[in-house]
Amino acid sequence: MALHWKDYCDIADALNEAYPDKALTDMKDEELIRLVKSLPDFDDAGEPDETVLSAIWNRWAYVAYPED
Amino acid sequence: MAEKRTEFESLGGNNLDGIGGNAKKITYTAEDGTKRSIQIDCGMKFSDKAETGVDNYIAPLECDDLLITHAHADHIAGIIHHIQMNPDRPLNIYTDQFTHQFMIAEMTKQGLPLDNMPAFHDVKEGEKFKVNGFEVEPVAVTHSAPGAIGFVVESPDGTRMLDLGDFKTTPAILGKGWEDKNMAQVFAKGIDVCFCDSTSTTSKEVTPPYTAVTKGFKKILYDNPDTQMVVGTIARSAEQFFADVIAVAEFAKETGTKPRTFILDGASLIQVNNALNKCGLNMSDVCKKLTGVDVKILDTKDPAAKSVPPKERIYMVTGTQAEDMASLARLSRGQNKNIRPSSSCANLCVIQQAVIPSGDNQEKVDHMIGALHSQGWKTMIPERGAPFVDGVTYYVSGHGRAGDMEKLADIAAKNQPANRPCTFIGIHGNEVQTQATEKIFEAKGEKVEHITNAQKIVVSKGEVQVSPTIGKASRIAVIDENNDFMNPDFRYIQEVFNPVSKKWEQVKEIEYEKILQSKKDREEARGKGGKGGKHGGKHGGKHGGKKGHRREMNPALIQKMGGKSL
Numbered sequence: 001m002a003l004h005w006k007d008y009c010d011i012a013d014a015l016n017e018a019y020p021d022k023a024l025t026d027m028k029d030e031e032l033i034r035l036v037k038s039l040p041d042f043d044d045a046g047e048p049d050e051t052v053l054s055a056i057w058n059r060w061a062y063v064a065y066p067e068d
Numbered sequence: 069m070a071e072k073r074t075e076f077e078s079l080g081g082n083n084l085d086g087i088g089g090n091a092k093k094i095t096y097t098a099e100d101g102t103k104r105s106i107q108i109d110c111g112m113k114f115s116d117k118a119e120t121g122v123d124n125y126i127a128p129l130e131c132d133d134l135l136i137t138h139a140h141a142d143h144i145a146g147i148i149h150h151i152q153m154n155p156d157r158p159l160n161i162y163t164d165q166f167t168h169q170f171m172i173a174e175m176t177k178q179g180l181p182l183d184n185m186p187a188f189h190d191v192k193e194g195e196k197f198k199v200n201g202f203e204v205e206p207v208a209v210t211h212s213a214p215g216a217i218g219f220v221v222e223s224p225d226g227t228r229m230l231d232l233g234d235f236k237t238t239p240a241i242l243g244k245g246w247e248d249k250n251m252a253q254v255f256a257k258g259i260d261v262c263f264c265d266s267t268s269t270t271s272k273e274v275t276p277p278y279t280a281v282t283k284g285f286k287k288i289l290y291d292n293p294d295t296q297m298v299v300g301t302i303a304r305s306a307e308q309f310f311a312d313v314i315a316v317a318e319f320a321k322e323t324g325t326k327p328r329t330f331i332l333d334g335a336s337l338i339q340v341n342n343a344l345n346k347c348g349l350n351m352s353d354v355c356k357k358l359t360g361v362d363v364k365i366l367d368t369k370d371p372a373a374k375s376v377p378p379k380e381r382i383y384m385v386t387g388t389q390a391e392d393m394a395s396l397a398r399l400s401r402g403q404n405k406n407i408r409p410s411s412s413c414a415n416l417c418v419i420q421q422a423v424i425p426s427g428d429n430q431e432k433v434d435h436m437i438g439a440l441h442s443q444g445w446k447t448m449i450p451e452r453g454a455p456f457v458d459g460v461t462y463y464v465s466g467h468g469r470a471g472d473m474e475k476l477a478d479i480a481a482k483n484q485p486a487n488r489p490c491t492f493i494g495i496h497g498n499e500v501q502t503q504a505t506e507k508i509f510e511a512k513g514e515k516v517e518h519i520t521n522a523q524k525i526v527v528s529k530g531e532v533q534v535s536p537t538i539g540k541a542s543r544i545a546v547i548d549e550n551n552d553f554m555n556p557d558f559r560y561i562q563e564v565f566n567p568v569s570k571k572w573e574q575v576k577e578i579e580y581e582k583i584l585q586s587k588k589d590r591e592e593a594r595g596k597g598g599k600g601g602k603h604g605g606k607h608g609g610k611h612g613g614k615k616g617h618r619r620e621m622n623p624a625l626i627q628k629m630g631g632k633s634l
Contacts, residue, residue, distance in 0.1 A: 023370035065335040
């Protein structure tokens with residue numbers, strides 16, 4: 001199933017599976033974009049806007065840090 | 069021909085039974101009878117589920133143009149639920165950048181599709197903008213959440229109303245906040261009605277500033293050398309967190325030692341930190357500019373955090389009200405996999421928030437403190453409303469007390485035009501609290517009025533009056549069916565307030581199509597020719613694109629909600 005930028009929930013799950021020990025604090029947008037593009041199922045040639053990146057990062061934070 | 073007028077209605081927040089569910093609507097009626105409205109805030113009111121069967125209540129959302137004062141749940145948490153119920157609603161949200169970023173975090177928590185997110189418009193203090201025929205000017209205020217603003221709303225006929233949101237009158241330490249001279253300028257231009265946060269106005273004096281927390285936290289550092297620390301906080305109350313950061317920097321400078329390291333545990337603190345970064349308010353950077361000291365803020369996954377000696381660690385965690393799954397409660401049960409008491413030093417847990425007097429919070433917190441002791445943690449917790457001694461405290465509220473309102477009254481008196489005195493009205497509180505606010509302004513010689521929910525203030529031809537009719541206050545009960553905030557399953561019940569019986573009555577359960585989060589679920593649903601499943605209603609319905617089943621209301625829940633099933 002090919003993932004596109006707007007599939008932020010699925011992207012977040014995939015990121016958490018691929019990089020379970022990644023610390024998210026102070027992560028730069030460039031690094032987040034690089035990690036998303038490294039996912040095997042990711043298939044979107046477009047560029048993300050600020051809202052998309054925020055959505056991916058925030059959802060990943062919920063998945064990665066359940067203690068709350 | 070109609071009479072031109074501007075009306076302010078409290079849709080929620082002036083509650084008989086306590087703080088929460090804040091929402092206000094401003095409506096302008098033109099001479100031709102046409103009306104235009106905007107809403108300020110759409111919040112949530114907590115509920116004790118064991119007593120009511122309901123998780124929380126949300127305020128109505130009556131306009132598509134929303135001004136949001138700040139990021140606390142009692143001002144914003146209703147919005148996501150209204151979107152769940154009506155995902156195609158074209159909402160416009162005008163707010164500070166920090167609040168915008170935080171709202172994105174909240175919406176992604178429930179997996180709201182990007183196509184259904186509202187349009188955000190970042191606003192800046194002092195920069196006016198037009199919404200639906202109103203001219204709006206944001207005014208920076210100080211509150212525990214960064215980026216808190218009030219709004220001056222000017223109608224087409226020149227009526228000016230000021231909603232200050234939640235505020236106190238001392239400066240912010242992170243970003244912009246209250247400045248007496250700015251408020252003086254606002255009043256100098258004329259304000260017809262000013263609505264004031266009444267949360268703490270039954271307490272005397274001025275609420276202490278965040279610089280007092282810096283002093284108080286520094287004292288804790290001096291009193292507890294060689295101690296691993298855990299600090300419980302409310303994630304959105306970043307002003308207080310930053311006061312701690314400054315305290316650590318100053319302590320390091322004063323003692324010539326290496327500054328301690330903050331380690332964030334839990335998604336919401338990491339998200340608040342990220343939201344601050346997006347606003348150009350990285351706490352480490354701001355601290356370094358102010359103090360010259362490099363204070364590190366890491367999180368529990370960072371390998372660098374593991375190599376910090378325990379006596380140099382300050383873990384920041386949430387769960388000050390003993391929320392069951394939060395970091396602090398897990399710590400008290402020995403279930404927090406990231407934090408352990410150290411055998412090489414003392415261990416101290418500072419709960420940097422007074423118990424919020426609601427439901428069984430006090431009992432739960434007392435139990436949690438006992439459990440922390442048994443896990444090997446010494447604890448500190450402030451007393452709500454405790455006297456402020458020698459300018460030192462380690463917790464302060466973000467709400468103004470009586471002294472703050474007196475200060476505001478003085479600013480208004482000195483600056484408002486003589487022919488345009490302001491009328492002051494208490495909001496954001498129960499009857500005792502809002503009337504206390506009004507008495508303060510009245511004692512200062514200012515005009516006051518009083519309203520409850522579903523009651524209007526009407527300004528017409530320069531006259532300010534309380535509408536004699538009181539509408540029917542409404543709210544929506546939110547029931548979380550599966551306790552899975554990442555993939556939620558909510559039921560929504562419309563309620564109205566009966567002013568005769570003074571009780572809330574159920575009207576109907578709201579049917580809606582559940583928004584599907586994952587691409588797989590959406591593709592499955594498309595393959596079956598439908599959207600996501602229906603929710604609620606008498607006849608139940610399909611759920612989430614899967615095979616349907618009739619959803620009966622839990623009999624115990626029916627009993628708790630007054631015995632009436634829908």
